[in-house]
Amino acid sequence: MSRMKRMKHEDFSEMLELEALGVLDQAQSEALRRHLEECDVCRAELRELRDTAAMLAHLAPPIAPAKETRARILERVRRSRLSPAESSASEEAITASPPRSFWLKWGLLAASLVVIICLALLLILWRERQRLSAELAQAERTERQLRTELDRERELRALLAAPQTRVIELEGTQVAPHARAKLAYDARTGRAILFATNLPPTPAGKAYQLWFIMSSGEAMPGDVFKAEKGDIETSFFIPPIARNAKAFALTLEPAQGTRVPTGEKYLLGSNS
Ligand SMILES: [Zn+2]
Numbered sequence: 001m002s003r004m005k006r007m008k009h010e011d012f013s014e015m016l017e018l019e020a021l022g023v024l025d026q027a028q029s030e031a032l033r034r035h036l037e038e039c040d041v042c043r044a045e046l047r048e049l050r051d052t053a054a055m056l057a058h059l060a061p062p063i064a065p066a067k068e069t070r071a072r073i074l075e076r077v078r079r080s081r082l083s084p085a086e087s088s089a090s091e092e093a094i095t096a097s098p099p100r101s102f103w104l105k106w107g108l109l110a111a112s113l114v115v116i117i118c119l120a121l122l123l124i125l126w127r128e129r130q131r132l133s134a135e136l137a138q139a140e141r142t143e144r145q146l147r148t149e150l151d152r153e154r155e156l157r158a159l160l161a162a163p164q165t166r167v168i169e170l171e172g173t174q175v176a177p178h179a180r181a182k183l184a185y186d187a188r189t190g191r192a193i194l195f196a197t198n199l200p201p202t203p204a205g206k207a208y209q210l211w212f213i214m215s216s217g218e219a220m221p222g223d224v225f226k227a228e229k230g231d232i233e234t235s236f237f238i239p240p241i242a243r244n245a246k247a248f249a250l251t252l253e254p255a256q257g258t259r260v261p262t263g264e265k266y267l268l269g270s271n272s
Contacts, residue, residue: 170269
């Protein structure tokens, strides 16, 4: 009993297949039932395993003995329990047949064991398949991330190689003296990449917003960016009118951005 109490979720998880097949012994089944009362994960998994087991059992060939065979076995059992006097008439028949009866019984037992083992293997394979598809989904996510990074790198290289590309260095202001940024943009297409580092991480509900400072002194609003760990690495488009801005700045604004700068200036760089 105390051994059962110390069992963990993982131990019970291992028992679920056996429980779904109905082959756990009573004590184990009881312990599992108590665990199920407080574990949603195991309960959901058992439900799924039972459904699968039912489906698999439906697919498996029937192993119950045919009606006639069953009747013959029952008849033999019944006769073997009769008193010697009563059974004497059929004694010869009984003594002649034990080998057949013996093999039939063991054959049926073996057959049902084979089916249980097959079902257990199918269940294990099915769980393994679930696990693998989860891993596969994770691998696909990683691949997509790498592809995005690769695309960005390719884009950056193409951008830097283009003769009409301008690269602007932005320096941290007194509120972020260690912050630095590089803004590269294609003056013809407006394709832009911004790398910023050492910014204070974006507070909740806030975002960094890019501003195009025109020669008139007016600040045109640009995109908003998050710097979760103090870094920004992003690509976007600069509208035609803003490509001749005399300077670029980054301020901290409400997350959705504003029409005119309201927050502190963090980065500033002039377009030479
Ligand atoms: Zn559990």
